[in-house]
Amino acid sequence: MEDRSPKKSASNVPDEWFVPLPKEEQQETIHHKGDSYWKDVMGRLFANKLAVTGLILIILLTIMAIIGPFLTEHTYRSQSILNSNTAPNSTYWFGSDELGRDVFTRVWYGARVSLFIGLAAALIEFVIGVTYGGVSGYRGGKVDNVMMRIVDVLYGLPYLLVVVLLMVVMGPGLFTIIIALSITGWIGMARLVRGQVLQLKNAEYVLASRVLGGSNNRIIRKHLLPNTSGPIIVSMTLTIPTAIFAEAFLSFLGLGVQAPVASWGTMANDALGVIQTGYWWRLFFPAFFISLTMFAFNVFGDGLRDALDPKMRK
Amino acid sequence: MLKFIGKRFLWMIVTLWVIITVTFILMRFAPGSPLDIDDVGMSDQARENMMAHYNLDQPVILQYLNYLKNAITFDFGPSMVTRSREVSDMLASGFPASLQLGLVTLILAVISGIILGVLAALRHNKLIDYMTMFIAIIGISIPNFIQAMLFIQYISSQFDFFPTAQWGTWRHAILPALALASGPIAIIARMTRSNMLEVLTEDYIKTAKAKGLSNFQIVVKHALRNALLPVITILGVLVASIFTGSFVVERIFAIPGVGQYFVESITNRDYPMIMATTIIYSTIFIIMMFIVDVVYGIVDPRIQLHKKEE
Numbered sequence: 001m002e003d004r005s006p007k008k009s010a011s012n013v014p015d016e017w018f019v020p021l022p023k024e025e026q027q028e029t030i031h032h033k034g035d036s037y038w039k040d041v042m043g044r045l046f047a048n049k050l051a052v053t054g055l056i057l058i059i060l061l062t063i064m065a066i067i068g069p070f071l072t073e074h075t076y077r078s079q080s081i082l083n084s085n086t087a088p089n090s091t092y093w094f095g096s097d098e099l100g101r102d103v104f105t106r107v108w109y110g111a112r113v114s115l116f117i118g119l120a121a122a123l124i125e126f127v128i129g130v131t132y133g134g135v136s137g138y139r140g141g142k143v144d145n146v147m148m149r150i151v152d153v154l155y156g157l158p159y160l161l162v163v164v165l166l167m168v169v170m171g172p173g174l175f176t177i178i179i180a181l182s183i184t185g186w187i188g189m190a191r192l193v194r195g196q197v198l199q200l201k202n203a204e205y206v207l208a209s210r211v212l213g214g215s216n217n218r219i220i221r222k223h224l225l226p227n228t229s230g231p232i233i234v235s236m237t238l239t240i241p242t243a244i245f246a247e248a249f250l251s252f253l254g255l256g257v258q259a260p261v262a263s264w265g266t267m268a269n270d271a272l273g274v275i276q277t278g279y280w281w282r283l284f285f286p287a288f289f290i291s292l293t294m295f296a297f298n299v300f301g302d303g304l305r306d307a308l309d310p311k312m313r314k
Numbered sequence: 315m316l317k318f319i320g321k322r323f324l325w326m327i328v329t330l331w332v333i334i335t336v337t338f339i340l341m342r343f344a345p346g347s348p349l350d351i352d353d354v355g356m357s358d359q360a361r362e363n364m365m366a367h368y369n370l371d372q373p374v375i376l377q378y379l380n381y382l383k384n385a386i387t388f389d390f391g392p393s394m395v396t397r398s399r400e401v402s403d404m405l406a407s408g409f410p411a412s413l414q415l416g417l418v419t420l421i422l423a424v425i426s427g428i429i430l431g432v433l434a435a436l437r438h439n440k441l442i443d444y445m446t447m448f449i450a451i452i453g454i455s456i457p458n459f460i461q462a463m464l465f466i467q468y469i470s471s472q473f474d475f476f477p478t479a480q481w482g483t484w485r486h487a488i489l490p491a492l493a494l495a496s497g498p499i500a501i502i503a504r505m506t507r508s509n510m511l512e513v514l515t516e517d518y519i520k521t522a523k524a525k526g527l528s529n530f531q532i533v534v535k536h537a538l539r540n541a542l543l544p545v546i547t548i549l550g551v552l553v554a555s556i557f558t559g560s561f562v563v564e565r566i567f568a569i570p571g572v573g574q575y576f577v578e579s580i581t582n583r584d585y586p587m588i589m590a591t592t593i594i595y596s597t598i599f600i601i602m603m604f605i606v607d608v609v610y611g612i613v614d615p616r617i618q619l620h621k622k623e624e
Contacts, residue, residue: 153329161558161592168580168588169340245457252459252562253577268460272566275467283467287460295455 041230044307051303057296061289065115068108076109077101077260088281095281097270106262107285113263114244114293117177121243122236124182129189130225130232136190137197138220148194155187163246167255174257177247185243189235196228230308237301241294248290264290319608326604333596334385338378341585385593393579393587401590405572411481412560412571418491419556423498428545430499431506432538438511446503453500459562462493466566481569490567494559498552502545509541516540546610550603557595 045051069076072093079099088095094103136147163180170176200206206223214222250256251265259266267286274282372380384391393401434446456464470477470489477486513519514537522532564573572591579587 149325152325153332161595164580165337165340165588165592168583169343241455248457249459249558249562253565254581268463272463275463276471280467283463287456287464290460291456294457295451298454299451 041307045303048303048306050299051307054296054298054300054303057292058300061111061293061296062115064108065111068111069105071108072102072105074102074105076106076262087279094285095279097267097282098274101262103267103281103285106267107264107289109262110264110267110286111289111293113174113257113261114247114290117174117181117247118240118244118297120178121181121185121246122239124178125185125189125239126232126236128182129186129235130193132186133190133193133195134197134220134224137194138201138216138224140198140201144194151187151190154184155191163250164253164255167250172250172255172258174261177250177256181243181246185239189232189239192231192235193228196231197224200224200227234301234305234308237297237304241297241301244290244293244297315611318611322604322607326600329600330597333600334382334593335378337589337592338381341589342374342377381589385589391586393584401586404575404587405590405594408570408572408575411569412564412573415481415487415490415494415560415564415569415571416553416556418487419494419498419560420553422491423495423502423552423556424549426495427499427502428506428538428542430503432510432533432541434503434507435510435514435541436533443507446507450500450504453496456496458493458497458559459566461496462490462563462566465489465493481567481571486567486569490563490569494556494563497559498556501548501552505545505548506541509544510537513537513541543610543613546606546613550599550606553602554599557599 074092079101081099084096084098086092086096088103092102092104094107096102097106132147132151136144136151162184163177166180166183167176170179201219201224203223206219209219209223247256247263248265248268251263252269254266254269256265257263264286268283268290271279271282271286389402391401393399393404430446430449434443437443466489477483481487519532519536522536527535560571561573561577563569564571565577572594575587576591576595578584579591
C-alpha cells in the first residue's frame with residue numbers, strides 16, 4: 001500500500017487520499033446476481049411513497065368494497081322512510097338518503113360497481129388493444145395501413161358522445177357501459193402496442209430468433225410481448241380511473257346503472273336535489289370516495305410509469 | 315406541407331361522414347321513439363301525419379340521403395319533443411352561453427396550466443413545485459361534476475359573490491369555469507413541468523446562459539417554446555373533455571347552454587336533437603384536432619421528417 005501512494009513532501013494532502021478504494025478491486029468479480037428487470041422496477045416502485053400510498057389505498061378500497069356492504073344491518077336498497085335524511089349517527093354511519101337508505105352501505109356497494117367497471121375496462125382494453133396493435137405492427141405493410149386508418153377514424157370520435165349514443169340505443173345499465181367502454185377504450189392501447197412492436201420487431205435479438213428458426217408465435221410470445229409489458233401495464237392502470245370516471249359521469253346523467261343499484265354517480269346525482277339543504281353527507285361521502293379512488297389509481301399508475309420509464313433508469 | 319394538410323383534411327371529412335352515418339344507423343335502431351308515447355290517444359291518421367312530418371315514412375335510403383343533406387346544411391328539422399321549435403333554433407339559443415363558458419375555461423386552463431408548470435419546473439423540488447403537483451393531482455382526481463357540486467355546496471352558498479346558478483355576468487362564469495378547467499389545468503401543468511425540466515438540461519440552454527442572457531429570456535425564448543410543443547398536441551383532446559364536461563356542469567349550474575339540451579334530449583329520446591348535438595360537437599371536436607395537427611406541423615418542422623422516416 002505504502003509504495004503505491006505518491007510521495008508529495010510539500011503538501012498537506014494526507015496519504016490516505018491516494019490509496020485506491022477497495023471497491024475498485026472488487027468490481028471485477030460479480031458479487032451479486034444482477035437484479036431481474038421486474039425486481040428492479042419493484043424496487044423503484046416501492047421507493048416511491050406516493051405510489052405506495054396509492055397501492056395501499058387501492059387494497060383498502062377493494063377490501064371495503066367486498067366486506068363493506070355486510071358491515072351494517074342495512075342493505076343497499078332497504079328503505080326506511082321514517083329515517084329519511086338522518087345525519088351520520090351510530091346506526092347510519094354515513095347518514096341516510098331521502099328514502100332512508102343507508103349511505104354507508106350504498107357507498108361501498110358503489111365501490112363494487114366502480115371497481116368492477118374499472119377492471120372490466122382494463123381487461124377489455126388489454127385483450128382487444130394488444131391483439132389489434134400487435135397484429136397491425138407485426139404484419140406491417142398494407143394490413144397495418146388499413147388497420148391504422150380504421151383506428152384514425154375511431155380516434156377522431158369524441159369518446160363520451162359515442163358512449164352516450166350507445167346508451168340511448170341499448171338502454172342504460174352496467175352491461176351497456178362495459179360495451180360502450182370497450183368500443184373506444186382499446187384504441188390508445190392498440191396504438192401503443194403497434195408502435196412498440198414496430199420498433200422491436202427489427203431488433204437484432206428478434207432477427208437472431210428468426211434465424212434460429214423461431215416461429216412467429218414464439219417471437220411474439222417470448223420476445224415482443226414481454227418487452228412491451230411495461231407500457232401495457234401502465235396504460236391498463238391508468239385506464240381504470242378513466243373508466244371509473246366515465247361510469248360515474250354516465251350514472252350522474254342518468255344513463256348509467258339504474259335504481260335501486262347504487263353507484264357513486266347516481267348518489268351524487270341524487271344529492272344534487274338537496275345540495276343547498278344542509279344534508280352535506282349525501283354529497284360528501286360519494287364525492288370523497290370517488291375522488292379517493294381516482295387519486296389512488298392515478299398516483300399508483302404514475303408511480304408505475306416512473307418506475308418503468310427507461311429514461312429514469314441510471 | 316400542403317399535401318400533409320390536404321391528407322389530414324380528407325381524413326377529417328371521412329371521420330365526419332362516419333360519425334354522421336353511425337349516428338343515423340344507431341338512431342334508427344334505437345328502441346322506442348317519442349311518437350310511441352301515446353298519452354293523448356293518437357289516431358292512426360295522426361300518427362301517419364306525424365311520421366310524414368318527420369320524414370319517417372320514406373324508405374331508409376331516402377331518409378339517410380335526406381339526413382346527410384340536412385346535416386351538411388345544419389338543418390335538423392323540428393324537435394320531436396318541443397314540437398313547435400326547430401332544433402337549429404334551440405341550439406342557436408343555447409350556443410352563446412356554451413361558447414362563452416368553453417372559451418373562458420380553455421383560456422383559464424391554458425394560461426394557468428402553463429404558468430403553474432413553468433413555476434414548478436423553475437423551482438424544482440421546492441415548495442411551489444410540490445404545491446403545483448398537489449393541485450395537479452387534486453385536479454385529476456376529483457371529477458368535474460363533483461367539483462361543481464362541491465363549489466355550490468361549500469362556496470357559493472356561503473358567499474353571495476358567487477351565484478349558485480344561471481348565466482349572465484362574469485361572476486356566473488367563475489365557478490363553472492373553474493370546475494371545468496381544473497382537470498385540463500392539471501394535465502397541462504404536469505406536461506409543461508416535465509417538458510421544461512427536460513429542456514432546461516439541454517446544451518442550448520447552457521449556451522444561452524454562457525452568452526449571458528437574462529433568466530427571463532432563457533426561460534421564455536429558449537426553454538418555454540420547446541417545452542410547449544407537446545402541449546399543443548393534447549389541446550384537441552382537452553377541448554373535447556371540456557365539451558363533454560360542460561354537459562354536466564351546465565346542468566348543475568343551470569346554465570342555459572347546448573349541454574342542457576343535449577342531456578334533456580337523451581332522456582326524452584328526442585332523436586333530431588340528439589343527432590344535431592352529436593354532429594355539432596363531433597364537428598367542432600374534429601376541426602379542433604385538424605387545427606392542432608396543422609399547427610403542430612407548422613410550429614415543429616421536425617414532425618415532417620419523422621413522417622418521411624416511417
